[in-house]
Amino acid sequence: MSQVSETTVDRPVDTSHMQVSSTNVAIEVIGMHKWYSDFHVLRDINLKVMEGERIVIAGPSGSGKSTLIRCINRLEEHQEGQIIVNGTELTADLKRIDEVRREVGMVFQHFNLFPHLTILQNLTLAPIWVRGIPKAEAEETAMHYLERVKIPEQALKFPGQLSGGQQQRVAIARSLCMQPRIMLFDEPTSALDPEMVKEVLEVMISLAEDGMTMICVTHEMGFARQVANRVIFMDQGQIIEQNEPEAFFSNPQHERTKLFLSQILH
Amino acid sequence: MTDIGFVRADMVDARPAPHRTSGAVAWAQKNLFATPLDGVLTVLGAIFLLWIIPPIYNFFIGHAVGPAGTVEECRMENAGACWAYIHSEMEFFIYGFYDIPEQWRPNIVFALGAALLIPLLMPKVPFKRTNAVLFLFVYPIVSYYLLAGGVFGLKPMPTEKWGGLLVTLIISVVGITLSFPIGIILALGRQSKMPVIKTLCIGFIELVRAVPLISVLFMASIMLPLFMPQGMTIDKLLRALVGVTLFTSAYMAEVVRGGLQAIPRGQYEAGASLGLSYWQRMYFIILPQALKHVIPGIVNSFIALFKDTSLVYIVGMKDLLEAVKTKNDTALEWQSANTATTGYLFAAMVFWVFCFGMSRYSIYMERRLNTGYKR
Amino acid sequence: MTTLDTGPAAAPRVSFFNDPVIRGIIYQVVVAGLLIAFIAWIVGNTAANLAAQNKTTGFDFLWKTAGFDISFSLLPWSRASFYWEAFLVGITNTLLVAFIGIVLATMLGFTIGIARLSSNFIVSRLATVYIETIRNIPLLLQLFFWYFAVLKAMPAVRESLALPFDIFINQRGLMLPRPTPDQEFTWVMVTFGLAVIVAIALSVWALRTRTLTGRYPRQIVLAGKAADACITFLIAFVALLVLLAVIFPISNAPMLAAILAVVIAALSVTRFAALARGVLSFVIAFLILDTAIGGMFSSLPGFVTTAVSAAVALVIARVVYSGALERPPSEARFPLALMALIVIGVPALVYWLTDATLAFEVPVLERFNFRGGLQLPPEFVALAFGLTVYTASFIAETVRAGIQAVNKGQTEAAQSLGLKEGDRLRLVIVPQAMRVIVPPLTSQYLNLTKNSSLGAAIGYPELVNVFAGTALNQTGRAIECIALTMLVYLIFSLLTSVIMNWYNARVSLVER
Ligand SMILES: Nc1ncnc2c1ncn2[C@@H]1O[C@H](COP(=O)(O)OP(=O)(O)OP(=O)(O)O)[C@@H](O)[C@H]1O
Ligand SMILES: [Mg+2]
Numbered sequence A: 001m002s003q004v005s006e007t008t009v010d011r012p013v014d015t016s017h018m019q020v021s022s023t024n025v026a027i028e029v030i031g032m033h034k035w036y037s038d039f040h041v042l043r044d045i046n047l048k049v050m051e052g053e054r055i056v057i058a059g060p061s062g063s064g065k066s067t068l069i070r071c072i073n074r075l076e077e078h079q080e081g082q083i084i085v086n087g088t089e090l091t092a093d094l095k096r097i098d099e100v101r102r103e104v105g106m107v108f109q110h111f112n113l114f115p116h117l118t119i120l121q122n123l124t125l126a127p128i129w130v131r132g133i134p135k136a137e138a139e140e141t142a143m144h145y146l147e148r149v150k151i152p153e154q155a156l157k158f159p160g161q162l163s164g165g166q167q168q169r170v171a172i173a174r175s176l177c178m179q180p181r182i183m184l185f186d187e188p189t190s191a192l193d194p195e196m197v198k199e200v201l202e203v204m205i206s207l208a209e210d211g212m213t214m215i216c217v218t219h220e221m222g223f224a225r226q227v228a229n230r231v232i233f234m235d236q237g238q239i240i241e242q243n244e245p246e247a248f249f250s251n252p253q254h255e256r257t258k259l260f261l262s263q264i265l266h
Numbered sequence B: 001m002t003d004i005g006f007v008r009a010d011m012v013d014a015r016p017a018p019h020r021t022s023g024a025v026a027w028a029q030k031n032l033f034a035t036p037l038d039g040v041l042t043v044l045g046a047i048f049l050l051w052i053i054p055p056i057y058n059f060f061i062g063h064a065v066g067p068a069g070t071v072e073e074c075r076m077e078n079a080g081a082c083w084a085y086i087h088s089e090m091e092f093f094i095y096g097f098y099d100i101p102e103q104w105r106p107n108i109v110f111a112l113g114a115a116l117l118i119p120l121l122m123p124k125v126p127f128k129r130t131n132a133v134l135f136l137f138v139y140p141i142v143s144y145y146l147l148a149g150g151v152f153g154l155k156p157m158p159t160e161k162w163g164g165l166l167v168t169l170i171i172s173v174v175g176i177t178l179s180f181p182i183g184i185i186l187a188l189g190r191q192s193k194m195p196v197i198k199t200l201c202i203g204f205i206e207l208v209r210a211v212p213l214i215s216v217l218f219m220a221s222i223m224l225p226l227f228m229p230q231g232m233t234i235d236k237l238l239r240a241l242v243g244v245t246l247f248t249s250a251y252m253a254e255v256v257r258g259g260l261q262a263i264p265r266g267q268y269e270a271g272a273s274l275g276l277s278y279w280q281r282m283y284f285i286i287l288p289q290a291l292k293h294v295i296p297g298i299v300n301s302f303i304a305l306f307k308d309t310s311l312v313y314i315v316g317m318k319d320l321l322e323a324v325k326t327k328n329d330t331a332l333e334w335q336s337a338n339t340a341t342t343g344y345l346f347a348a349m350v351f352w353v354f355c356f357g358m359s360r361y362s363i364y365m366e367r368r369l370n371t372g373y374k375r
Numbered sequence C: 001m002t003t004l005d006t007g008p009a010a011a012p013r014v015s016f017f018n019d020p021v022i023r024g025i026i027y028q029v030v031v032a033g034l035l036i037a038f039i040a041w042i043v044g045n046t047a048a049n050l051a052a053q054n055k056t057t058g059f060d061f062l063w064k065t066a067g068f069d070i071s072f073s074l075l076p077w078s079r080a081s082f083y084w085e086a087f088l089v090g091i092t093n094t095l096l097v098a099f100i101g102i103v104l105a106t107m108l109g110f111t112i113g114i115a116r117l118s119s120n121f122i123v124s125r126l127a128t129v130y131i132e133t134i135r136n137i138p139l140l141l142q143l144f145f146w147y148f149a150v151l152k153a154m155p156a157v158r159e160s161l162a163l164p165f166d167i168f169i170n171q172r173g174l175m176l177p178r179p180t181p182d183q184e185f186t187w188v189m190v191t192f193g194l195a196v197i198v199a200i201a202l203s204v205w206a207l208r209t210r211t212l213t214g215r216y217p218r219q220i221v222l223a224g225k226a227a228d229a230c231i232t233f234l235i236a237f238v239a240l241l242v243l244l245a246v247i248f249p250i251s252n253a254p255m256l257a258a259i260l261a262v263v264i265a266a267l268s269v270t271r272f273a274a275l276a277r278g279v280l281s282f283v284i285a286f287l288i289l290d291t292a293i294g295g296m297f298s299s300l301p302g303f304v305t306t307a308v309s310a311a312v313a314l315v316i317a318r319v320v321y322s323g324a325l326e327r328p329p330s331e332a333r334f335p336l337a338l339m340a341l342i343v344i345g346v347p348a349l350v351y352w353l354t355d356a357t358l359a360f361e362v363p364v365l366e367r368f369n370f371r372g373g374l375q376l377p378p379e380f381v382a383l384a385f386g387l388t389v390y391t392a393s394f395i396a397e398t399v400r401a402g403i404q405a406v407n408k409g410q411t412e413a414a415q416s417l418g419l420k421e422g423d424r425l426r427l428v429i430v431p432q433a434m435r436v437i438v439p440p441l442t443s444q445y446l447n448l449t450k451n452s453s454l455g456a457a458i459g460y461p462e463l464v465n466v467f468a469g470t471a472l473n474q475t476g477r478a479i480e481c482i483a484l485t486m487l488v489y490l491i492f493s494l495l496t497s498v499i500m501n502w503y504n505a506r507v508s509l510v511e512r
Helices: A066-072 A092-105 A120-133 A135-148 A166-177 A192-210 A221-227 A245-250 A254-262 B023-031 B036-062 B071-075 B083-095 B104-123 B127-149 B165-190 B196-212 B213-225 B236-262 B265-273 B278-293 B295-315 B320-330 B339-369 C020-052 C085-116 C121-134 C139-151 C183-211 C219-248 C253-269 C273-296 C304-323 C335-355 C378-405 C406-414 C420-456 C463-475 C476-508
Strands: A026-036 A039-050 A054-060 A080-085 A104-107 A181-185 A215-218 A231-236 A238-243 C161-163 C166-168 C173-176 C178-181 C359-361 C374-376
Touching: A026 A066, A039 A231, A054 A066, A066 A080, A066 A181, A066 A215, A066 C374, A080 B196, A092 A104, A092 A120, A092 A181, A092 B023, A104 A166, A104 C406, A120 A135, A120 A166, A120 C420, A135 A166, A135 C183, A166 A192, A166 C253, A166 C374, A181 A192, A192 A215, A192 A221, A221 A245, A221 C335, A231 A245, A231 A254, A231 B213, A238 A245, A238 A254, B023 C183, B036 C273, B036 C304, B071 B083, B083 B165, B083 B320, B083 B339, B104 B127, B104 B165, B127 B165, B165 B196, B165 B236, B165 B295, B165 B320, B165 C273, B196 B236, B196 C020, B196 C476, B213 B236, B213 B295, B213 C020, B213 C420, B213 C463, B213 C476, B236 B278, B236 B295, B265 B278, B278 B295, B295 B320, B295 C139, B295 C420, B320 C139, B339 C139, C085 C378, C085 C420, C085 C463, C121 C378, C139 C378, C139 C420, C166 C219, C178 C183, C183 C219, C183 C335, C219 C253, C219 C335, C273 C304, C273 C359, C374 C378, C378 C420, C406 C420, C420 C463, C420 C476
Parallel strands: A054 A215, A054 A231, A104 A181, A181 A215
Antiparallel strands: A026 A039, A026 A080, A231 A238, C161 C166, C166 C173, C173 C374, C178 C359
């Protein structure tokens, strides 16, 4: 298992917006199965995410967490069941996939910034070429989000010149520039040094405070406690347990969950 | 949002994928017909294969004249490759004009070389050091006297008589064994902090790499005699060897330099802090790591050298290619439409086997040595 | 590195000879001394040898008449020409074959490199077989094969192999029609040049407007639509004309073809554009396949060929159709058709208006030889072909490595931002791959240029052959000839590395 820590952000988290009141379904996964050739990675996944919900997925390495969220923006194909994102079902239809991807932002463990473009160009690339937003406007938006992730002064540098934490914040800002309705995070902090973890978590918490729908694969249990309204525990490609953070951490039901929690919380 | 709690009661067992994901059908679906475009490419590829394979098969095997055939069969309409020609001229292709009763001598050299080289190349065989010393220092001397003769009552055999595959192998083995250390020294010199040595090495490396091998060979064969004191002649084979070795060592130097640059500074400093001298540091710490990094590059240089040995033909040496070309042009008794083609294809197959073998070996070694250095 | 031997702290008490600085100086003096002595020895020997052979030195021979023939030359050459002219002929011949080889090898190499990465088993395997076969066989052997075994085995002049478009192959080489433009044709060329400039300027403007405002300029979009229809009409007309000619020879086929083409072109501007493209691609694919398969398997009965071609063409049409369904609307597309129409259409219009003619002088078989046309000697053909085939295998590997060097995460990031495949390649993948590809690609170009010297072995009069071969033998000025020859290659190589350094400095990724 990669880094597991309990970094908490030492400021009161404003939970006023965080109550989920919407009845709109953002993501619905129904009876989904996925295989890698003969290996049954995801088994009977059922998941309903309301708009504004913040979900943390935890589980041992190899349990299929990454695969699950990669299926949601169809970086991976599923073989059985349905995935419906913002009312659009994911099928082989390229047009629909592009539509979905426009509305779903994704942040990767290893940032995946475009090394040949400046930070500003990284941020404006998709708005200009996908959304057809005028350059000046796209740059304005980009600067807005750079300020939001607290690194506006780096706009003209290249990714290679930034620290890991800064790069990850740029990656978040890059996704936000597309003004997505849903954000997916795949272990965004596990490639970072502890002090950088904090700056990235800060950004993620502030997103949560604004009511963004989020699904985060993370081992940051402190983050889960502070902002998640649901924690999902996966093992062997299936959802084993799911609960509100408080109940999940204090009173795990399933044997595997107990074992997992005892291992990571010492 | 109160009923979000969920605990799985019984685990879902793994089951096979709905569509077959293994087996021939699934394989074809994935690799041949994944998308309609793939399907089109597959069909076009199949048409191409159907078109190209039968004539190739017929030429090489179907209509070919086997080793026991006669020239009349080779001259027939529709005849394929004339392997009988290769079979009958094989000795010339291997030994050139080396006297036939004396051909046991190159045979011993071949056998000895294989006996020493094969265990050297197999990672598991012990006695590497002894073996290497034998191969690098004893074997060349023994081979030289065996081939050239003139001692122990062996009939003298001037290098003009050597030819064919024998010469190709001599040039490449000598070139490889000599250019490797020279290349390392040049690479170290290029990294040196001493301006005179650094400039010399850079000048040599860059000059040699800028010009084609054939001009270096011209230089070796025409100008080397001019450079020597009057009355001293240099053997033609030796001239070619000098040219090929110098040429390859410049390329080898660049490959080794790449490896040296990939070594983190800390390794140099660690070596220095242990109190090792420059050469000790290089020998024990830096070079083993650097060379390991660049095995593919080193082997590529060897392959290039092996292919380049064919260029000695241009300065009048008799290697395998020359032997084949000579027979193609002069063996009137074997004249037929496909004689020349068969000859060149045979030479190509010989070169191919060696080069392909080397490249496979390098991939194998790379995998084996891939210890602890992966990006 | 020797100067690093001991740290500065050890400075006070080292003996004189162990001081790394002093030691370094001593080493260098010794090496330099040895080298100077060696050079002096060589110079002395050479002088003595030359004196003994009664030979003179110097470059004065360059201004003497050469008195030999050169079989192939772009520059005027006769026996009365000077040696320096021979030098220039050698250089131009080297550059000519290198240039042609580079262009062709780049196209072939990129195709094969990309094919090798294909997910299609047959395609990638074919590419692998090509690469592994070609690059493990010496180039000289391949040249011999093409020259002695293939070209020399071509039919004699009288039985020349006739290819389409008045191209002939025989033992004497390749005979092509030679374009003979007339006076007015200059205008066409000028227009063509202008049209290219205009098209580039328009593209830049369109793309800039696209980035700045989010959409392509309105005029361009409109013109683009018109151009689309126009080009569709032209292609459809030609394809249908051929198709009709193939199926049933009727007298007013052009009329029919034109009417059908208009229908297709009209469809292509409506929302049935995808259908139009599908139909068109069926016709074209069918024609090409039918010809190709008919040529490849001449023993097959005609209806089999037709059936197979039609079936495959149908699948191709289906692919094109579904691809076209997913095309963004023309407002969001770069107006490629417009640019093509400008570059080709405008010069064609001028050609028609000015009554210019571009005649082709066709090679004709006379009693013993071909006359007229563009006659490429077999040496040139074999060398250019051999260099292309050989270098392409290396370029393919370079391309494959470059594309694979781009992290998979880059594609995924671009995908998750919603970038379409074309934009993904253009904006993210290709720029990164090219940084990796260009440096080794340039060195392959340099290798090809150096390898062209092997033309000497099959009698192509390139630099080494003309100068380090013939001229050297005639004058005996070995040192001068070889030095001049090497100098030329040295200059090529220096120029290349200057350009490469500039390029690398420009594109190298900024790292921490
Ligand atoms: N492309 C692939 N092909 C085949 N198997 C794969 C592939 N990607 C992942 N797997 C397998 O699928 C399983 C789930 O992988 P996944 O990356 O989703 O795990 P994870 O829960 O994200 O683990 P981690 O915490 O280590 O990131 C693993 O056993 C992995 O080996
Ligand atoms: Mg993962």
